[in-house]
Amino acid sequence: MTSTRTRLAVAAAAALALAIPLAVGNADAATTHAAAKAPSAAAPAAATYTAAQVLAGVQQNSTAANKVNTKPHINTMTRAQNVNVYQVATGVYAYSSSMAIDTDGSDPDPDPDHQGETTWEDSNGQALGAHHVPFYVLGDDCWDRTTPCPHFFYKERGMKGRQFALMFYNGKVIGSIFGDTQTANNQTTSDNDSRELGEASVKAAQLLGIPSSGTTGGVDDGVTVVMFSGSSWVVNGTNATLNDNAQALVQKALDSLGASMAGTTPPTTPPPSGTLFEAETGTLSAGGTFDSNHLGFTGTAFANPANAAGSFVDIPVTAAAAGTKTLSFRYSDGTTAARPATISGNGTSRGTLNFPTTANWDTWTTASISVPLTAGTNTIRITGTTADGPANIDSVTVS
Numbered sequence: 001m002t003s004t005r006t007r008l009a010v011a012a013a014a015a016l017a018l019a020i021p022l023a024v025g026n027a028d029a030a031t032t033h034a035a036a037k038a039p040s041a042a043a044p045a046a047a048t049y050t051a052a053q054v055l056a057g058v059q060q061n062s063t064a065a066n067k068v069n070t071k072p073h074i075n076t077m078t079r080a081q082n083v084n085v086y087q088v089a090t091g092v093y094a095y096s097s098s099m100a101i102d103t104d105g106s107d108p109d110p111d112p113d114h115q116g117e118t119t120w121e122d123s124n125g126q127a128l129g130a131h132h133v134p135f136y137v138l139g140d141d142c143w144d145r146t147t148p149c150p151h152f153f154y155k156e157r158g159m160k161g162r163q164f165a166l167m168f169y170n171g172k173v174i175g176s177i178f179g180d181t182q183t184a185n186n187q188t189t190s191d192n193d194s195r196e197l198g199e200a201s202v203k204a205a206q207l208l209g210i211p212s213s214g215t216t217g218g219v220d221d222g223v224t225v226v227m228f229s230g231s232s233w234v235v236n237g238t239n240a241t242l243n244d245n246a247q248a249l250v251q252k253a254l255d256s257l258g259a260s261m262a263g264t265t266p267p268t269t270p271p272p273s274g275t276l277f278e279a280e281t282g283t284l285s286a287g288g289t290f291d292s293n294h295l296g297f298t299g300t301a302f303a304n305p306a307n308a309a310g311s312f313v314d315i316p317v318t319a320a321a322a323g324t325k326t327l328s329f330r331y332s333d334g335t336t337a338a339r340p341a342t343i344s345g346n347g348t349s350r351g352t353l354n355f356p357t358t359a360n361w362d363t364w365t366t367a368s369i370s371v372p373l374t375a376g377t378n379t380i381r382i383t384g385t386t387a388d389g390p391a392n393i394d395s396v397t398v399s
Helices: 051-061 202-208 242-247 250-260
Strands: 086-089 092-102 135-138 164-169 172-181 199-201 219-228 275-278 289-291 302-304 312-319 323-332 341-345 348-353 365-373 376-384 392-398
Touching (some): 051 086, 051 219, 051 250, 086 250, 092 202, 135 202, 164 202, 164 250, 172 199, 172 202, 172 242, 172 250, 199 202, 219 250, 312 323, 341 365, 348 365
Parallel strands (some): 092 199, 135 172
Antiparallel strands (some): 086 092, 164 172, 164 219, 275 392, 289 302, 302 392, 312 376, 341 348
């Protein structure tokens, strides 16, 4: 954080609370969750899940029934009280918020608020280096002085130092550990206690592609942190190895959580046979975004072009030999009107393709058109012809 902070001395032994309460003393937290069992680092699931599938399942399980805080958390960057934490599977907790940059640790740093030590240490007793270790920050003080705390409080959730988490942002996923805590309530300008969420280390920001300066970096929203409680998810290692050790757990965590949410993780409808090219490998006209907020897409995201006539998405595709190919676009249109679009290959219009409505934005289907391609790389452009712009485009298959 960029505000001045006074680090509390926190004894590691006093910070541990190893029992995982599945029902705390409020109605929101007493919900029975759908997971068959808690994900375990020692028992990876047989199925393989993508980051997009798991994030979609996390978002689907982030409901009022699964909320564990009774008072909203403060967004560290924006100061808005709008962040909630959800138990998305047994012993697994998730929130989406900002990312402020924590520069605490043993690394030299020009940030004026740099601290010499983090609350937690590596396996050799050294302060965690913010430039070496991807870590997230939680509050170490329950402002309300009640049990259970009305805000998510790690001491009540079977969590301790170096507790593993997945961090998602803009189509990327990394492994992270619980590396630092906030300070106490004696700072009127920051209140960095259990009420505040949304801070992570320089290394976490770098791995996610977020500006990592302690004074000018960070992002206001869009970061999802999924924390795995229990001793089997504590990561050991030194400043030199903790990053690699955390990243080595990413697929195991995705598979374990994906399996535990199998009833809610959306199935992926296979695209048509042929060579598939994901829309997120392309570019969008102004106002368009690559998103992951709807279920069932393939890859890491889908293209959401701007709502304007003439808005477009360009998708690069390759062909082994020149010739006329069938292009099948996987798309969704959850509105009440079709979204026709002009299809161009290498700058030449090849006609208008209709994209009829689908049941909702989570339902994907295909629309196809024949287009001449050259050998090698080609650029396919989908341009909206109405004020609503094109449909959401997940991928194009060339056959």
